[in-house]
Amino acid sequence: MSDKQLLMSVLQHQKGFARAPWVPFAGVHAGSLCGYDANEILHDADKLVEALMSVNTYYHPDGQPVIFDLQLEAEALGCELYWDEGGKVPPTVRTHPFENEKKIPCRCMIPKEEDGRFPIVLKAMRKMKELVSEHTALYGLICGPLTLASHLRGQMLFMDMYDDADYVHKLIAFCKEVCASVAQMYLQNGMDIIGYVDPLLSQISSEHIEEFLLDAYAELFQHLKTCHVPSCLFVCGDATANLEVLCRMKPDCLSVDENVCMKDALAVCRKYDVVLGGNIQLTITMLHGSSQDNMKAVIDIIEQCEGTDDLIISPGCDMPFDVPVENGIACYQAVTDYENVKTALQYYDPEQTFDDVEIELLHYDDLQRPIVEVFTLDSRTCAACTYTMNMVKEAYHRQSDAFDYIEYMYVDKASIARCRKMNVEHLPCIYVNGNCIWSSRIPTVDEFLSTIKKIGGK
Template sequence: MSKELLFKTLRGEETERAPWVPFSGVHSGALIGADATQVLTDEDVLVKSLLEVNKLYKPDGQPVVFDLQLEAEILGCDLVWAKDGPPSVASHPLAETMSVPCDCKIPTEESGRMPLVLSAMRRMKAEVGDTTALYGLITGPFTLASHLRGNDIFMDMYDDEDYVHDLLAFCVKVANKMSDMMIEAGMDIIAVVDPLVSQISAAHFEEFFHGSFAAVFENINAKAYSSFFVCGDATRNIEVMCKTKPHSISVDENVDIVAAKAITDQYNVVIGGNIPLTTVMLHGTQQDNMKCVVDMIGRVDSKKLFIVAPGCDMPYAVPVENTIAVAQAVLDTENVAKMVENYESATFDVDAVVLPEYDKLTKPFVEVFTLDSLTCAACTYMKGAADVAKETYGDKIDMVEYKFTEKENIARCIKMEVKNLPSIYINGQLKFASIIPSKEELEAAINAVL
């Protein structure tokens, strides 16, 4: 059974091939003609779309719900819903008050959308649980704290350490309750998804977050398998993540998978990833997807401590044939490798991109490069920092967001040699890469060119 292949990998055993886990998220709805909001609010639509994923993509494991706003919604955050992506957090209940919610706020099986989610999990367990490992996804303590507090959480780490620790302690309680409910509903693997981990230093992680994540994984590991899911350039934090003792880590295209696996192997931790979401899965061809997977499998020891997966939640509009191509490359690597042996991609027209004459600008031009600030939590807070600067400076600066989900913006990133998302450039110069600046830091960078 394919789920046993994944379990063997998570136990550190050698396997005949790497397991395949499509993080299909709201993309699953596209397979049955349902939009993202329907997938995340209608149980029957959700289950129907997940079964279609299971049938078409032949996964060894798959997530049931990919929505990092479940807990935030329960705890009082307002959400902005979208047709082609998960909702985003629009308000932060603790933005104006440095308090910590009481334990009575911790989610129960009746909170928010939990009845829908847990019922869908039980139904999927009954339908495919004998053959497919099922993932339950929870929001990590840092990202949940950020949803509650907003961008001020980054300054709080300097100004009020005790408050940060108290807020994280509450978020750990939420995470543990969410994990317990999902495990009871039949989930084999709990993925702790925390995109903002990539936005801090290893020193800050060890000071503020090691204990929180270690506590969450200790709770999960006693009952199920675990995964630590991070987005963005988490390179500097791979080792400290391993030290929190998850069974596996999932990373995106910002991370060099070969270098990262060299670290995770030392801790006997599985690493999963990291098929590029937009350049390959969304805008590439079938051959691009096959070539990417074959090359990645060829660069790592893929038969031990490795999972093939998208770098993060797949975009809604990924062509079905591209994901089927990925599955084929995983399941029949040798033959697919022969098919794409001499293939070279020519997907993006870099020459069509016209860059500003930065040295002739009359005022600072702030460019925010994101995956998509509406769907990527780290990008949301990076864009939020730029929005605050725009409110402060008004017409004295220009500001624009380039979303990596758009083909012309991918070409722009290639031409400008943008290495990491999210990033902020000012007058064409990189100022902040995968580190969300404080209000003071961003203003200092802007003032330097005013």
């Protein structure tokens, strides 16, 4: 079974697979992998495809979104956007066309393929379908009806829910039509899965969801079911109180962020035959954590859910731009090699210092030739670690008089303590004379030997 087939089977509510699917939601983060900022990849189809292929190469996803931009539809409907000069975030909506007067847009305004930035997105979708369709499922992500309505109406929408329910119903109905139309565009351009991203669903009551959005979403998801297309609903924030009504919309999958307890959410999802996706912490873990933190986050989610049935492992939402590539790779390793990673992390605790384990560092200044210290998860079981060690061994075979080497595997307390003492952040990595030279990157033998020669010894 291919990686794509695994994800599609889980979304079809099949069970009993050896692992959970892995879906990294890399929106603008994709650009960081090849030197492009958010503004570049969201305005240039070729750069967007290059960035998406970097995601595919580094993170080996079972599924991935082509774009994660909740302003795309709003822009085509007349909202002006603000583009951050730093280039590390998607644009934000700056103006709301119906902020000062209650209007329902003409159906003639529903975006078409030539409107706004849709030509860029659709071109990227077609190219990605051509490049990865055999092994990776592609998500077409669409701004959900509530968030889209708020883009058009602004903050007044939430007052309207109390003061003018009829207007809200009409505006949501229009936004539902936009969602359905964009979904059709995406399906015609090669998308395998349709996801509606509606962050604001956690910000209103269950009663308001039931009144204004339950039927609209039920129709959207039912239409996709009749087309035999898997569907997902993405909600950010603490949606705990709304889980029941969200599941009653009958998406194939509900994705939540770190504010929601996965165990509790899965119990609700299973009542309605809905798969649960989530919820690796975006900032504490993915952005600021170590590779071990990210591996442990995945292990903790799987253990919390007591297995991988009805589960998709993913970040809680769109990955921050500056997430270290090593952290995404670490999540992939934990998903695909759960038992070995779990064993390797059995002594890992961010709160522990391992002060009781005596570690003596080498006296690097006294060495006659460089010492290479290779820190691995376990080169016997971890593929990346295996390739790293094989490279070092091949280099040693070529020039055994140029350096000495030793491997520390992250499966015993002494190695963990050494990692802490030497500030090792990512595995695998290669230190030379006590300094980290390569982290989660395997150099060529020639590059390795050239660096060793430059460092030299006494």
